[in-house]
Amino acid sequence: MLKRGEFAYNKSYSKEAPYGSIKRLEKYNEGALSTLYIAFTPENINSDFLKAFFDTTKWYSHIVQVSTEGARNHGLLNISPQDFFEMSITIPKSDEQNNISRIYNLMNSLLSLQQRKLELEKQLKFFLFQNAIPSKEAVIFKPKIRFREFQDKWKYAKLSEIYNTTRGAS
Known part of the structure; x- marks a missing residue:
């Protein structure tokens, strides 16, 4: 079981996520995951900063070093929780984490609004040309x-x- 605010590493890879993806549970209070996921709770770090970090490719180099693709697990990287948690990341002081998190969240909000605006403009275009x-x-x-x-x-x-x-x- 994953609780709101906790992270999970999905070891399945794809074109969009060549080394899997790490996401934080945000929409629900709890979520059930397969045991194939590696779940963790951040401590002593700004959770939004960590989310921003995992939205970059900075953590890929560690995964490349410790993972392989299994013969029977096409599309799934073989990486143990122990190897995963050996990942090193650079962490600024908490004030800087907060500033990075705030900018990250503002940019996400702006992008969401722009995406919504684009969808509405596409609908308007369709309506206009239909009529x-x-x-x-x-x-x-x-x-x-x-x-x-x-x-x-x-x-x-x-x-x-x-x-x-x-x-x-x-």
Whole structure:
């Protein structure tokens, strides 16, 4: 069982996480993990600083040195908890940890807001073009959204009528 604020190392690797990933449980009070995970509780360190550290690739070099891929565990690195906990990391004084953590959290918030803004703008784009181009089923080929200066009806045409095709050409 993992408790909120505790970390777990997932030894499964992928293109996005070539040496696995280390994440902190944040959304739930408790979580159940497979025994394949290595779980730990940070002590004497700012947990947000540690989260920021594990979001970098700084810890990869240790994993490279102590892990192998097992013959039967394709996609899973063989690393013992003892080898994992031998990892050395550089830790600044607590005030600097706090400052790094604050910047890290602010950047994450900013990125989340920008991602949400991007998603909303994609939805707006989809809506606009869905309504700016009429469907061929419309009795009158007139878009729902128009520029004021254009009020003529649209005509229906086959692609072959507006495009010069050449067979066999790419």
